[in-house]
Amino acid sequence: MLGYALRRLAGAVPTIFVVITAAFFLMRIAPGGPFDQERTLEGQVMENLNAAFGLSDPLWRQYLTYLGNLLQGDMGPSFIYRDFTVGTLLKAGLPVSVTLGSLALLLAFLVGGALGVVAALRQNSAVDHLVVTVATFGITVPNFVVAPVLSLVFGVWLDVLPAGGWQTGHLAPMVLPVVTLALPQVAVVARLIRGAMLEALTSDHVRTARAYGLPARLVVGVHALRAALLPVVSYLGPAAAALLTGSVVVESIFGIPGIGRYFVQGALNRDYTLVMGTVVVVAVFIVVFNLVVDLLYAVIDPRVRYD
C-alpha cells in the first residue's frame, strides 16, 4: 500500500506540472499586467518596475525562472501586496481555509448522511419527500445567494451571529460561512446516501441479515450502511474540490482571510505570482486528498487491493 501511495504521488508530478504550465500561460494571455492602473505610470517607471520583477524577460525565460524558483520552494514576491512574499500570504491564509473547508466537509457528511439514511428508511414518506426537495433546493441555489441572505437574516435582522469577519479560535464567526459552504454538499451527500442505502437495503446480503433475525440496528447500521458508504467515500474527492471553489465566493462575501480570496483578488489585479501560488497549493491539495480517499476506500472495502 505504501508503494502504491508513493507511485501515485510520483504519478501526480506530471499532472501538477501541466496545471502550472497551463495556469502560467493563461494568466499571461489575459490582457493587462500587474502595474496597469487607472492613471498610467510614466514609461520609465513602468520599465523599471518590469525589470525589477523580471517581467521584461522573454516569456519562456520567465517561465523557466518561475519553475526553478518553485522547485526551491520560492513562490516569489506578490506584485500587489508589496513587502509580502506569496509564501507568507499563503501560509497565513491556508490554515483559515483548511479550517473552513474541513468543518464544512464534516458538517456535510454528518448532516447529509443522517438525512439520507432517514429518507431511505422511510422511502416515499413525507420525510423522504422533504429531504429530496430540500436537497434539490440546496443544489440549485448558488452560494453567492445563500451567503448574503444568511448574513442578512442571522447577522443583521436577528443579530445572533457575526455577519462577517473571522477570528481564529472563535466559533461564532465560523457558523455562517461553514453552513453556506456545506449546504450544497449536504444536499449532494444526502441524495447519494439515500440512493446507495435504498440499493443496499434490497441487496442479497441485507436480506440474509434479516433472515438471520439480526436486530434492525445491526441490519441497517452495520450491513446496509457500510455498503452505502462506499459511493460517498468516492465522492469525497470531488467534494473537496467543490468546497475549494465554493470557498472563493464564501471567503469574499464574509471577508475571511483565507486563500480563496487571494484567488479572486490576485486574478483581478493580475498578481501573477499570487495566482500561481494559489493554483499550485490547490492542485497539490486536490491530488493528495484524492490519494487519501482512494486509500480510505481500500480500508473500508476489503475487495480493493493496491499493490
Add this chain to the structure above:
Amino acid sequence: MTAPILSIRDLRVSFATPDGPVEAVKGIDLDLAAGEALAVVGESGSGKSQLMMAAMGLLAKNGTARGSARYRGEELIGLPARRLNRVRGAKITMIFQEPMTSLDPLQPVGRQIAETLRVHSHLSARAARRRTVELLDLVRLKDPERRVSAYPHELSGGQRQRVMIAMALANEPDILIADEPTTALDVTIQAEILALIADLRTRLGMAILFITHDLQIVRAFCERVMVMRDGRVMEEGDVATIFTAPREDYTRMLLAAEPEGTKPTAPPAPPILRAENVGVHFAIGRGAQLAAVDGVSLTLSPGETVGIVGESGSGKSTLARALLNLLPATGEVRFRDTPITGLSRRQMRPYRHALQMVFQDPYGALSPRLTVGEIVAEGLTVHAPELGAAERRARAVAALAEVGLDGAMARRFPHEFSGGQRQRIAIARAIVLKPAALVLDEPTSALDRSVQKQVLALLLALQAAHNLAYVFISHDLAVIRAVADRVMVMKDGRVVEEGPTARIFEAPATGYTRELIAAAFDLSAILAARQSNPNARGSASTIAGT
C-alpha cells in the same frame, strides 16, 4: 406423521405493481414434520421462493402476505419484527441461491457467523469465535482457523455456500430452508454440498425444506415433494409415487423435460472450421499470465455439433470467443481455407455473417431500445447492404417464423417476451444471416427445463434444415449428450478428453470425466455413498478441491 412443526394454511402473497396487484402465491397449504425433507418444486415464476419469503417476513416492500404460517403453534404472518427475530436465524434458517452475494462483502465470514451466535445464543465474543471455528470445521471447510477471517471474495462459490450452511446451523435450528442452494454451483461442487446437507441433517435431526427446479436433486434428497405452478399446488406426495405415477399432466411434463435422446450422427464432410493449438492468455499483474485456454485444437464440419463441456473457469467460453476471433489468441483458426486469427475487425467483417454466436443471457443479449424486428434485421444492414428496408423486414419476419415466433411480434420490444422467446429471437438474429457455423454459449442454461427442451428441439431442427455446424458449450452434461456428435471435456483451459458422444458417456477414459458424469446423472448414488461414510471424501471432492 407426527404433529407438523411448520404448518402453512391458505397462504397468499401479492405484490403491488404499477399495473395493479400481482398474486404470486394463491393459497398454499403445507405441513412440515420434524426431521422431514420436503421439496417444493416448480419452474420460475411458480411462487416457490416467495412462499417461504412470506413465512419468514422477507417479502419485498411492495409484497403482502395473507393467511397463516405457524411454527410450533406461533403465527409468523404479521408477527412484529422483534418477535419474528427470535424465530428466524435461530429456529428456522435459510440458505440462498446466490453464494456470491448472500454474504456481506465487507465483513469477514467468521464475524457474520459469530454475529448470529451472539444475537441468538448470547455467546461472548470469544465463545462465539470458538463456536464459529467448530462450525466451519463441521461444514468441512479446510483450515477453519484461518478461514474465519477470510472475506467472501476470497472464497470460491462452493466455499461460500459452506459458510452459509455453517451460519444456518449455528443456532441449531429445527428447520433449514434451502432455496436453490446449488443452482449456481458446478455439478461436482453441487454433489458435495448436497452430501454435506444430507449428512448434517441425519446427524442434527433438523427438517429441511428444499426449494428447487431440479428433479434430480429432489429424487436424491427428499422424501416428500410438492409441485407448484402459478402460485398453486399442482400435486403433492412422496417422492417415489410422484416419480413413478404422477397424477397431473404438469408433473409429467416436468419429469419429461429432462433432455433425452441423442443426435443422429452427421455424414462426414470436409471441415469448415479448423482450429490448431489455440491459446488465450490473460495478464494477471506482475508479468504473470493465466492460460485461460491452452493448446486446444478442433475441427467442425457442416451438420456437425461439437459439444464443449466443463465447469466454471475451464475456459470453454473463452475458447468460443477465440474461435470467432473476438479476442486475441495464439495458434491458428481457419474458416474454410482462410486463416482468421489476428484479422482486424474490418478484415474479419466478410466472414462474420458465416460465423454467428448465441449467448447465455437472453436478457442482456438483446438491446432493450430496439424492436425485435430491428434487432433481427440489423445484421443485414451490414452484411447485405444491397437489400432494401422492405426486403430486410421480410427476411427478419421469415427468420422469426423459422424459430417459431409470429411475424407480428417484430414490432414489439424484448422486455415483452419470456426468456425462452428471447432466446428464440437471439437465434433468429443469427440465422437471418445464413451462417455456416453457430457458436452457442450455454444457450439454454438460463431457461426452465421445459423451455430448454423446446429450444434444443428448435436448434436441432434448424441444424438439419440448413446443414449448420454448431459449437455447443454447456456445463450441463445432459444437454451435451442430447445434442452433440462429438464431445470435448475441458478443465483449466485444456482438453481433458474428447471423442464421439456415445463413447464419452458410456466409457469415459479419464477420472475427471467419470466424476462429472457421476455428479450429473447419479446424484443418488453419490449421496448414498457419502452418507454411509460421511468422513470419506469422495473422488468428486478431490477434483473440486474446495
